[in-house]
Amino acid sequence: MMFSSNSRRSGLLAVGALAFSVLLSGCAAPHAGSKMASAPSPAAAAPVEVAVLAFNDFHGNLEPPRQSVGMPDGQGGTAQVPAGGVAWLASALDSLRAKHPNSLTVAAGDLISASPLASSLFLDEPSVEALSRIGLDYAAVGNHEFDRGTRELLRMQTGGCEKLTLREPCQLERFAGARYHYLAASTLTASGAPLFPASAVRTFGSGAAQVKVGVIGLTLRGTPMLVNPAGIADVTFADEADTINAEVPKLKAQGADAIVVLIHQGGKQAGAPDPNGCGGFIGDIQPILARMSPAVDVVVSGHTHADYICEMPTSDPARRVLLTSAGLYGKELTEITLTIDPAAHRVTARSARNLIVQSQPFTSAKGLVALSPLVPAYAPRADIAAYVQRYVDASKAFATRPVGKLSGPAERGEAPAGSTGGPLAHLIADAQLAATRSAGAQIAFMNPYGVRAALVPAADGTVTFGDIYLVQPFGNALVTETLTGAEIKAVLEQGFDANGPEQVLAPSAGFVFRYDRRQPVGSRITAITLNGKPLDPAASYRVTMNGFLALGGDGFTVFKAGRDAVTGPTDIEAFEGLFRSNALVEVPHDARTIDAGG
Template identity: 85%
Template sequence: MYLGELWRHRALAGGLALTALLAGCAAPHGSGVVASVPPPGASSIGPVDVAVLAFNDFHGNLEPPRQSVAIPDGQGGAAQVPAGGAAWLASALDALRARHTYSLTVAAGDLISASPLASSLFLDEPAIEVLSRLGLDYAAVGNHEFDRGTKELLRMQSGGCEKLTAREPCQLEHFAGARFRYLAASTLTGSGTPLLPASAIRAFGSGAAQVKIGVIGLTLKGTPMLVNPAGIADVTFADEADTINAEVPKLKAQGADAIIVLIHQGGKQSGAPDPNGCAGFDGEILPILARLSPGVDVVVSGHTHADYICELPSADPARPVLLTSAGLYGKELTEITLTIDPASHRVAARSARNLIVQSQPFTSAKGPVALSPLAPQYTPRADIAAYVARYVDAAKAFATRPVGKLSGPADRGEAPAGSTGGPLAHLIADAQLAATRSAGARIAFMNPYGVRAALVPAADGTVTFGDIYLAQPFGNALVTETLTGAEIKAALEQGFDAIGPEQVLAPSAGFVYQYDRRQPIGGRITAITLDGKPLDPAASYRVTLNGFLALGGDGFTVFKAGRDAVTGPTDIEAFESLFRSKALIDVPRDARTIDAGG
């Protein structure tokens, strides 16, 4: 799906010049992408600048997530900058707004769910309130907004204390709902209308100098593969490009001078880390961009948890689209500047750059991560810090409770091994197998992208409930089902089928498989053993999965064919039980997945 060339453009006297750049080219670090679109005629009215401040995939990270952003260190390597935390994000937004007369703050989905305890225990009500307080204007719905079903999503927007989930709402305060507007253009009810507004328009300035920005928000069409089907039975998800293209003329008819799309879909760049780069960009967003109508100026994306600034082709090669993404967890912000000509009603120039929200040092699975002089430092905004502290304190009894001891840090497969889940995914699979042996389980699998953070014990090895919840915050019930050896192989093949991101399913101890990406799709699993013996394609095996995988989540649809299913404890209960089973748990170091292609 890679389009072959990236395009940037600039205004030249008397017309538009397009300069083709090879796919591997990236914008200089810190500068972002700058592009200009020429107005059709001269204007006596001066241009109007509007800043669009964007982020994505916040996932309820009220506190600093103990993660970093990798940037070029100027010496051919990479430096790690500690980043994130709502109070620091608020200060960074305030600093950016102070530089612009007009600004709009937007987000590209997954603001809630898969969240740390301080937000998750309270149904992400504090995350919605924090985002409202820091001045978010519009947000696309992401797939995780549907984790608790459409009715709970509507409660997130409108507020109230109706109990729609197993957990009690409004535990600390009445929930007023979001003061920003969720947009869901492609999420359609039975009547064919959007579940939430499809778009919005915002005016800046007055009189002849007034400009208007239209905003379209939507999630990826593949959302049903990523959430519990029962929670979204009342809606369908339309094609992304068709939805956007249908909405553009409506906004133009309302006088929109510029159009921004907020979409929960994206891609990734390759090579050396550069938040402002676009090197070797690829991803599911590309075929969507290739079909976009010429009216779209900027696409703010998400879902892949990656950072990039790109100029990419649309349906009209003369009008490339500016594509941005700001990583995840509020660790970065994208500053997009639109220069709009109010006379011609067009964007005359645009630029974008990703800024790191540097917060506080921490210790990662690989060691200390100190503050860096390579990025600005922010002081946490006092009102947001105080509000977050209230929920952190309320969750403290859960978060600080020791569950056991670990022999050392367990990482989740950092780049370039991010699709494997690392030793931590194997540890989780071991826990799930141990918790379901009574249901006959012989094998357990963990999806790598379900592992959200490394597990780093204290100096004495102590691991808390907050630590294990940060690593695995979903609370999925475990399902043990019967599959044949042939079905297990087919499921493993789906991790390499080029439909969605690659995922090397992490197995429990005793199960080993080999894969070779050089082989044709469907034949990339070249060897499988269980307890040292080849897996029998015709034999039946009891396999444990989290409920998300058992329903075919992440594209592993073969698992839906499982038979004689038995529901067990939740994934977090199984993980805690593993730590309770022994005085010290060793981090798995055995090779369970083998890359035969090198």
């Protein structure tokens, strides 16, 4: 299923008509014996340059997320640059559009859900509207777009105020729906048709200087592992490479000179942070690219929250594809430049770079992150800032309410420690254990990638609801179930298997395990104790986790085998409860997960 669309911004389509000249015959007399002078051939049309401006994993971060982007400082070290905020993103896009008369703005999924309060309290309606206002054209559908089910996702596109969740829609204004287009080639309804159009074609220029860019959008096949199955019972998710390869000839038949894929799947690079690097790249996107048609010119990716610019192999060893990702939360923006030959109908040159959307300084768990002279600083676009402020003001009653005191900053862990969740993941596990003792809980586990931000209290230790909501914006109900010791070991092993990125589950206090990556998959957990005693493989234990994990989320499918499940409070209620029951919450620093391999 496909459609064609012209730009909504009048300046972007009109300017694509690059001038070309036709040689005129001179006034000299014709050669003797000739009946007439031969007509000259028209000159070939000049190449057309088209910019694809891309981002991914915005997650409703209307305000600067109080996070930074690491980059080389030019002296062998790493500089941290404060970045993000949709008003700053708008200014960065405007500056690039001024540079590129022909441009297309795209995103690779997870634009909404798992969002801060100013967006999530309002069902992410303000994020959809803000992204529409800054000129987003096309977006792939990520797994988080399905968090509230397919019907609510359809409402995000078409608008309206039908109540499809527990929260009220249209609280501040009538929701008009996205003015950008979702593309979902691999998300199929019962009829076999895509939930949203599979692809689109955008035309730039006219006459002999006209070029067409085809865009395919799709999500990852593993989406059912990442969302509530009840919300997606009416759709299935097809193989990514097969879907792309089937769509390419359809776009070529429409005259596409260049093909761009937007896919919510990705990878990560190793080593020191470099937004424009590709060192030691690895990820689930690789086998998709290896089977993908070499006719694809660019793949804009996401999901892993990483930044990279890579040239990757495709199904044709002689042709590589440009692969990009712009981190997360609108902190970066990828500028992709395509030079297209309108006569040969192909891309003759391409390049890409990730730009950091530097915004405003903030205080992290490690101290002040100041503005950096290494990259430009953008001013927030006034109209977008004013729109966001309406929703920030409306959420303040929730955001500024104090919930308790914390002994100091609790870090979530940055790469490579991000796979453990740091002290903050352990604190969350402690909170969940305390909240479910009445269901018999003896152990609680937190998935590190579910910890979204560090928890930094005010100078006097005060923590607000807005602070803890930034950490856990999901509202997942807690589930307490019975597992044997052998099943607990098996679920810990799943954090080190070959299915998806590594995650070292963060346990509650009293539970300690050792792991060794040098051992074979399935045998990497080398020791487990509970309250100082070895875990008995045959004994039964009551274990708490969030509902996402209970459904097998993040690949921890052993949790689905749990018995005698009891549903408890939400994760955010449990976290707030920990603060309410303690005059001062201490940040845990005990060793609960031990890398035996060094």
